[in-house]
Amino acid sequence: MIDTLISSTLETLYMVFLSTIFAFLIGLPLAIILYVTREGSLRENKLVFSALDFVVNILRSIPFIILMIIVRPLASLIVGKSIGSTSAIVPLTVAAAPFVARLLESSFLKVDKGIIEASKSMGSTNVQIIKKVLIPESMPNIVNDITMTLINLVGYSAMAGSIGGGGLGNMAVRFGVYNYKISYLISAVIIIIILVQIIQFIGTRLYKKINKI
Numbered sequence: 001m002i003d004t005l006i007s008s009t010l011e012t013l014y015m016v017f018l019s020t021i022f023a024f025l026i027g028l029p030l031a032i033i034l035y036v037t038r039e040g041s042l043r044e045n046k047l048v049f050s051a052l053d054f055v056v057n058i059l060r061s062i063p064f065i066i067l068m069i070i071v072r073p074l075a076s077l078i079v080g081k082s083i084g085s086t087s088a089i090v091p092l093t094v095a096a097a098p099f100v101a102r103l104l105e106s107s108f109l110k111v112d113k114g115i116i117e118a119s120k121s122m123g124s125t126n127v128q129i130i131k132k133v134l135i136p137e138s139m140p141n142i143v144n145d146i147t148m149t150l151i152n153l154v155g156y157s158a159m160a161g162s163i164g165g166g167g168l169g170n171m172a173v174r175f176g177v178y179n180y181k182i183s184y185l186i187s188a189v190i191i192i193i194i195l196v197q198i199i200q201f202i203g204t205r206l207y208k209k210i211n212k213i
Helices: 002-037 046-061 064-079 085-109 113-121 126-162 167-177 182-211
Strands: none
Touching: 002 046, 002 085, 002 126, 002 167, 002 182, 046 085, 064 085, 064 126, 085 126, 113 126, 126 167, 126 182, 167 182
């Protein structure tokens, strides 16, 4: 049981952290485009904003369990198989990317517009404003966004495990439900709770540390 718990926990951490990285690599550019093209922003473009806003909303509306089934062919194409912890990273990333985009867009909107206008008046380009003003000023909130994403993906990874995604969810279903070993089910729940608490603790500490700078 101990070996199974350790390997399942490592699989969960593997899925969660890699999918978070990929989600931010996709979500950050989307958030920047949403922020920049919205009405009254740096480069207003109603067509681009409306189209991207619609796509992000659609992806966020699809329940994860359904999204995972839909994305299975894509996962199989990318990693060569449709089950297992590596293949689960694909639907986890697809589910998290629009969520990340919304979180980051919200963080960018909290930046004082006076700072943006001051940068414009000093001749800064849009790219310079994004790199040197928008992202640095949003950093405390971005830390919170990363924390929320990690916590959500811990839950998503458990759902992914229930249909062959590996990790603690797979362990809970395979041993705890199908084999009636309640100790496995309870252990999986306890470890998930501990992981969430650790992530939240680290995220809160980082937020406070960055906010003091």
